[in-house]
Amino acid sequence: xxxxxxxxxxxxxxxxxxxxxxxxxxxxxxxxxxxxxxxxxxxxxxxxxxxxxxxxxxxxxxxxxxxxxxxxxxxxxxxxxxxxxxxxxxxxxxxxxxxxxxxxxxxxxxxxxxxxxxxxxxxxxxxxxxxxxxxxxxxxxxxxxxxxxxxxxxxxxxxxxxxxxxxxxxxxxxxxxxxxxxxxxxxxxxxxxxxxxxxxxxxxxxxxxxxxxxxxxxxxxxxxxxxxxxxxxxxxxxxxxxxxxxxxxxxxxxxxxxxxxxxxxxxxxxxxxxxxxxxxxxxxxxxxxxxxxxxxxxxxxxxxxxxxxxxxxxxxxxxxxxxxxxxxxxxxxxxxxxxxxxxxxxxxxxxxxxxxxxxxxxxxxxxxxxxxxxxxxxxxxxxxxxxxxxxxxxxxxxxxxxxxxxxxxxxxxxxxxxxxxxxxxxxxxxxxxxxxxxxxxxxxxxxxxxxxxxxxxxxxxxxxxxxxxxxxxxxxxxxxxxxxxxxxxxxxxxxxxxx
Amino acid sequence: xxxxxxxxxxxxxxxxxxxxxxxxxxxxxxxxxxxxxxxxxxxxxxxxxxxxxxxxxxxxxxxxxxxxxxxxxxxxxxxxxxxxxxxxxxxxxxxxxxxxxxxxxxxxxxxxxxxxxxxxxxxxxxxxxxxxxxxxxx
Numbered sequence: 001x002x003x004x005x006x007x008x009x010x011x012x013x014x015x016x017x018x019x020x021x022x023x024x025x026x027x028x029x030x031x032x033x034x035x036x037x038x039x040x041x042x043x044x045x046x047x048x049x050x051x052x053x054x055x056x057x058x059x060x061x062x063x064x065x066x067x068x069x070x071x072x073x074x075x076x077x078x079x080x081x082x083x084x085x086x087x088x089x090x091x092x093x094x095x096x097x098x099x100x101x102x103x104x105x106x107x108x109x110x111x112x113x114x115x116x117x118x119x120x121x122x123x124x125x126x127x128x129x130x131x132x133x134x135x136x137x138x139x140x141x142x143x144x145x146x147x148x149x150x151x152x153x154x155x156x157x158x159x160x161x162x163x164x165x166x167x168x169x170x171x172x173x174x175x176x177x178x179x180x181x182x183x184x185x186x187x188x189x190x191x192x193x194x195x196x197x198x199x200x201x202x203x204x205x206x207x208x209x210x211x212x213x214x215x216x217x218x219x220x221x222x223x224x225x226x227x228x229x230x231x232x233x234x235x236x237x238x239x240x241x242x243x244x245x246x247x248x249x250x251x252x253x254x255x256x257x258x259x260x261x262x263x264x265x266x267x268x269x270x271x272x273x274x275x276x277x278x279x280x281x282x283x284x285x286x287x288x289x290x291x292x293x294x295x296x297x298x299x300x301x302x303x304x305x306x307x308x309x310x311x312x313x314x315x316x317x318x319x320x321x322x323x324x325x326x327x328x329x330x331x332x333x334x335x336x337x338x339x340x341x342x343x344x345x346x347x348x349x350x351x352x353x354x355x356x357x358x359x360x361x362x363x364x365x366x367x368x369x370x371x372x373x374x375x376x377x378x379x380x381x382x383x384x385x386x387x388x389x390x391x392x393x394x395x396x397x398x399x400x401x402x403x404x405x406x407x408x409x410x411x412x413x414x415x416x417x418x419x420x421x422x423x424x425x426x427x428x429x430x431x432x433x434x435x436x437x438x439x440x441x442x443x444x445x446x447x448x449x450x451x452x453x454x455x456x457x458x459x460x461x462x463x464x465x466x467x468x469x470x471x472x473x474x475x476x477x478x479x480x481x482x483x484x485x486x487x488x489x490x491x492x493x494x495x496x497x498x499x
Numbered sequence: 500x501x502x503x504x505x506x507x508x509x510x511x512x513x514x515x516x517x518x519x520x521x522x523x524x525x526x527x528x529x530x531x532x533x534x535x536x537x538x539x540x541x542x543x544x545x546x547x548x549x550x551x552x553x554x555x556x557x558x559x560x561x562x563x564x565x566x567x568x569x570x571x572x573x574x575x576x577x578x579x580x581x582x583x584x585x586x587x588x589x590x591x592x593x594x595x596x597x598x599x600x601x602x603x604x605x606x607x608x609x610x611x612x613x614x615x616x617x618x619x620x621x622x623x624x625x626x627x628x629x630x631x632x633x634x635x636x637x
Contacts (some may be wrong), residue, residue, distance in 0.1 A: 006590045014577060020570030062591040063583075108566070 033110030044086035067188035073127035116142035158232030169218035176211035190494035220252030234297035238345025246338035276316025283309030323481035325395035360434035387466035516544035534615035538622025568624030576617025
């Protein structure tokens with residue numbers, strides 16, 4: 001049954017290839033896109049259940065045994081990430097069906113979306129660090145095209161910053177991989193984890209690890225390398241923003257957590273303290289940046305940055321409970337953040353703007369959408385009993401356990417400021433009375449609006465469920481953290497699976 | 500471009516290039532060549548045609564929309580990866596068929612061949628698509 005591990009990569013690829021057979025047939029590609037995303041979701045659920053019950057699975061591609069060939073590995077962390085990716089893919093592709101314009105659709109919007117999903121799932125599943133680089137490229141190139149598809153002026157402007165910085169980060173990544181290979185003669189991550197202990201110059205390893213920190217840090221948008229994110233995320237269509245916001249930076253976070261729990265653990269005094277410091281700065285700058293913004297999606301973009309800070313805070317603390325907090329936070333964040341972007345798209349559709357000053361009266365016109373926003377926004381700010389509360393609670397508690405009071409103070413203040421930002425949006429967009437606005441302003445059909453509404457409700461319900469089922473999700477996160485903190489089972493699974 | 504010499508030569512060169520591209524594709528397993536190079540050479544045949552005549556004419560000769568070629572190529576390459584999975588081996592494992600016939604002698608056909616055919620089609624499709632789009636824009 002270990003073949004199932006390749007399905008999250010194959011399904012998007014097959015979907016994209018089959019969609020290409022019907023080039024310029026919009027409706028056909030749309031249908032294929034939805035079907036493919038649904039299949040991906042089903043497989044992802046099954047994969048998580050399988051890994052949860054039977055432990056880590058690893059498959060050697062082309063029967064080349066590790067550490068020589070490329071291994072695909074799926075532990076709980078990978079499985080959770082794949083599932084989250086599938087959830088967001090399904091929700092946003094459904095949403096795209098009602099929002100993306102015909103031009104974009106006929107220039108391969110859906111196949112591109114699936115190619116990007118292939119890259120994302122591949123990055124989560126690979127057990128080879130150079131292969132990770134390749135998957136990064138796959139997802140980046142698709143995301144470049146998705147970002148500029150449509151060719152609006154501001155899209156181009158955002159894309160230049162996005163492309164430049166991501167290429168820079170890829171270069172760092174490649175250089176780091178090269179040095180690592182020169183030092184240790186292997187690229188298999190499990191094998192690296194073993195061989196790195198034998199190295200006689202720990203200083204060099206720390207240096208390489210910082211290079212990795214920079215490479216993944218740019219992709220994850222951590223302080224001080226985040227500025228490409230708010231410059232580009234608000235430019236493409238909302239569905240694309242939502243996927244980017246939910247998933248792309250999290251691929252960087254995933255990679256950080258993976259290499260800094262599996263490979264670079266020999267000098268945690270330096271590396272993980274550095275990460276913790278960066279986490280604090282990331283949180284603060286993100287949330288302060290958001291406070292200064294007046295554009296719906298730009299506010300949300302800055303909040304991504306501050307939330308990334310929480311995720312890597314768990315990594316920086318480097319205890320089991322803290323990592324569980326990080327995993328919980330990622331689960332919570334991906335769903336909530338994507339949903340907030342979807343809401344911003346809804347507001348844009350009915351009110352014709354993303355600027356807070358030009359929006360208003362949403363609560364009067366669309367009370368149900370407002371509730372969806374409120375649930376997500378309060379969850380983001382961390383109010384009980386929603387998912388964000390538990391995510392922050394676990395992180396802060398674990399920080400207190402190890403006596404890192406500084407980061408606790410920062411995390412709490414940032415939570416408060418997040419609430420301030422969210423109430424600002426609520427005030428401006430949902431409660432504010434607009435002068436001279438008609439109660440129903442829209443050329444948009446009710447059908448399209450309800451179509452957009454479905455994925456939003458779905459994601460909002462998931463947020464609520466994570467909040468109420470926090471016990472279960474926390475259990476899962478804790479188990480994931482156990483696997484991450486003790487890589488022996490991961491290493492054993494990779495090096496002994498001789499299939 | 501209106502050049503009688505180029506146009507006349509293109510008609511012959513096209514076949515030459517296409518045959519050579521298939522030769523490169525098939526020879527690629529043991530010798531220099533392979534799907535990527537073969538695909539580029541095949542693409543050059545159509546690009547030459549597009550330069551000598553025009554893009555519309557070249558599109559007609561290609562018969563298939565380049566994007567569709569990319570799709571077919573991807574599926575072919577995937578197929579080669581999935582053959583071993585059906586035989587309960589790991590994805591992308593090379594599977595070989597050995598046979599003997601009176602006319603061709605020993606025959607060895609492996610799943611990597613399909614992968615190379617897939618690469619050939621994808622490269623052909625992508626290259627032609629890019630060049631055609633650029634030529635049409637001029």
